[in-house]
Amino acid sequence: MGTYLIRRAFHSFLSLAGLLILVFFLARLTGDPTNLYLPLDATLEARQEFTEKHGFNDPIYVQFGRYLVQLAQGDLGDSLMKARPAIDVVLEAFWVTLSLAAVVIPIALIGSVVVGALAAYKPGGAFDRIGTIAALLGASAPDFWVAITGIIIFSLTLGWLPTSGYEGHLVYWIMPVTVLLIRPFGLLVQVARGSMLSVFSSAFVKTARAKGVKERSVIFIHALRNAMLPVITVAGDQAAGILNGAVIVETIFGWPGVGKLMIDSIFNRDFAVLQTSILVTAVAIFTVNIAIDIAYAFLDPRIRHN
């Protein structure tokens, strides 16, 4: 297990390096930020001064070299937008998004496995139909539509929940979490259901039933373990999606998360923040993927022995 982890960490490190190089060059292809940070009326000299001060007029490989040198010293650069070290800006925002993901994914995972397993138990039955359709409708609704409609209904009309905001009270979390939950939930229900269907018709389940193993046991111990593999894979993908892409929920509900930060840094050509936020979210996503791979080994002893 130990060597496996070290090997995976090393491979992830290589991916990370590749990613950063790619981001560095691709981001600079979008142009020079000078025009965004100076007023329209700034003189040509003022613009040239700004460009030189930040080194944007140097050839790209020179800029890259400079970046590597700084990186080696642990300096991830300063944010052009916020005039603070990029790493501070990113970590503050990342914490917000991480807490959101940490609430959404477990709920989605557990809920969808339960619903999916029950739906697969009697495919075509009432629970299956209703559950599937409800989950699907939720999963295919545009999230900004759901969010704004939610605010209209629950805050303005009914007055049950606050419109928006990032605060400690539970009430501020209900709508953002719910909106973020519906797509992963809908998708995972389908995957769990499909997965369980296959497993129910497989030989070892028949054997277990034939042996007289209790029904509940059949589902929750034998079938579920094998069906979980695709489910946690997809859940990992959804977690990644939230970590680097919950921008719409963050924007509408005013949560200062890293998804919104990345979009802002793209529009504002704040390369330091962009690179740093990709670095941070990538590390998180790679960690999630490694955790999933370890979970495979736990769930399926046959894989473990490989």
Add this chain to the structure above:
Amino acid sequence: MRSSIPAFGITDMQKPSESTAFIPPPPSRGLRLLLLLWNDKFAFAGAMFVLMVVLFAIFGPWLLGDVATKMNLRARNMEPFTLEKGWLFILGADALGRSILARIMVAGQNTMAVATTAVFAAMIIGGTFGLMAGFIGGWFGNVVMRLADMIMSFPSLLIAMIVLYMLEPRVENLIIVLGITRMPIYMRTARAEVLEIRERLFVSAARVMGASNWRIIGRHIAPIVLPTLTTIAALDFAFVMLVESALSFLGIGIQPPDITWGLMVSQGKNYLQTAWWLSFFPGLAIMLTALSLNLLSNWVRIALDPVQRWRLEV
């Protein structure tokens, strides 16, 4: 998998005795499938809906292209469900007075093109790489998985922005962007399934019998993995349509005068309180299409599985 046991239990050894009863020939495979479809009413409805959408996608722009772009500021945000201005305006008018019904039909082409191509490409390419990565393992498997990691951690919105900035926000470029960003999930899922399946008895059996790797992957493993991938693809379809909408929400996606359902939903977000139909009907189109595809894919899963098929034949 095709069963090696002939239908109805009649083997080659027995000859049917002459009988005066007329035994109709067994229905052809195609007809049998249609019957199975009919037996699942939901899936049938879904299939009909998808067919309708495909027809819109093909013929819509040709028939209604002009109507969909005809502006009439005085009919701005006209309410739906009145026949004042004719049947074309039954779903209301958008912010520039254009018929929403016509626009939905015309936008169907772009939306379908983007979603179908992107998802299909991602599934085939990603799935194949995932299969190979899981089966072959070793350094190849590692490289593929690290590639998947890289793509997953690269914010799809950033890729979209850069590609669309460099190459213009056109439908073709959007397909490339979305296809690439959706690949990792198929890679990882396919690999996960393969890891589990290749340990099963029948695979070892096939190997012992001398089947080559390709044969094992193609004939034995892929058919088991395919249903999971198509389940994901059916939902991914909706996801791609929604990502496209999100890109428009952020200002990066398809730009007017091109239209897609996602763009229509995003354009309507400013009017959610005053003219809800602008976002609602294109959003409904997305939801119903996703729902239909999914019901259809669930049906496919059962219909192709010999163990479960009886549920549809009753």
Add this chain to the structure above:
Amino acid sequence: MKWTKFLLGLPLAVSAVALMAVTGAEAAGKIVTVVLSEEPDVIDPCESTRSNVGRIVKQNITETLTFIDPKTAKISAKLATGWKQTGDLTWQISLRKGVKFHDGSDFNAASAKKAIERTLNPKSDCEIRLKMFGNVKMSVKVVDDYTIDISTVKTQPILPTMLGTMTITGPNMQPLKGDRNPVGTGPYKFVKWVPGQEVVTTRFDGYWGAKPEAEGARYIFRKESAVRAAMVKAGEADIAPNIALQDATDKKMDFGYFNSETTRLRIDMSQKPLDDIRIRQAMNYAIDRDALIGSIFSEDVVNMTNLVVPSIPGHNPALKVWPYDLAKAKKLVAEAKADGVDVGKEIVMLGRLGIYPNATEAMEAMHAMLSEAGLNVKLKMVEVSQWVDIFTKPFAQDRGPVLQQGQHDNNNGDPVFSVFFKYGCEGPQSTTCDKQVDAGITKASATAAGPARDKVWQDVFARLHELVVDVQMFHMIGYSRVNPRINFTPSISTNSEVHIAEVKFN
């Protein structure tokens, strides 16, 4: 089975939570909650010409030497009590006595000089310097404790007006831009900034002026206009200075006001076929402005004839609005075509996403109108950075004919801040070059404020109208939503400043 319990438990859990729920933090007591569209990146007062910073800082935390009245464009005393031009190149400013900064230091000639030099420090890219004083070289001399002399290299007849943008910061602030703890003389002092969430200010007891009612202010940020409007309606905020037209549906809470922005389509006159005056005239005749007003644009917008709003001195009231005349437009295009002008050449209509509410729809509508006149127009919407690149010099050589959607605000009291940049031959955003216009600009800049200066500007605008340099659109209306628990009337300056001291509680 477990699942029955789960399904039964769910609605109970949900209702329990709902009962527990306290509907959001209500805007409480005498603290004014202002919801803005964007968090400012920096809060240094030398950036306060940027509306996000100005709305928090200007005249709240820091004050300016003179104050520009938003309605009349006239200047009045603020931290400066008097000003006179003592020489061609010198202005003498008398400073107010008895004023203290938030950190206890005194406001006097020495600290005023320090504050001005801080803003104009070439090592900082202060927005105020770049936007207002870019071409103005000045030096400050202390005459006595409450008098300073400002000397300029070129004569600046309206220096006092320009000082209406000069925010006076405390002498102990860091010398370079980027201080996160702004200190000024204003009625409210800075308390804290929680990045991503809020900025908080509280009433300053040592303020030199009248004591305001509000005990403090809290600034929060929500990007979506619908959410900002909802917050005020739900009582979670008091003022939303800027909401979209569609969300301003409540007559009691919503105020429309001229926000000093003017929109137009900039014509690149150096490119064929836009260099032909008939084509430019045809474009203006082809736009049905009445159809746009009240539909895509607020019904209160005013048709533009000059780049500056009517309250700015130098605005020429005699210029006529372009009427909608599609037949005439088509005729002009046909005439040009007959003369060999390539009217079929593709003209790009370049829009900027989100530049004003319904920007995309406006461009789509105008695209349809210009097409009807027989022109070959193609619509292209881009984001800010690309738009800025194309809008400012240096222009690309092979750019082709472009109509660029633009919006300009001029609430600083004089056309000089706009006309040179947009229409002068050397102007950084100018696609025009006309000797008469340039001569007018030079002359006006050197003329003292008053009717003579106004007349020169009026002639410049008349000439610009004659040349048809723009497809003229509107002087825009902004909307604010104000919670009925307070009494606050937005004005033309609300676009860039929100004076908390003016807030009264009902």
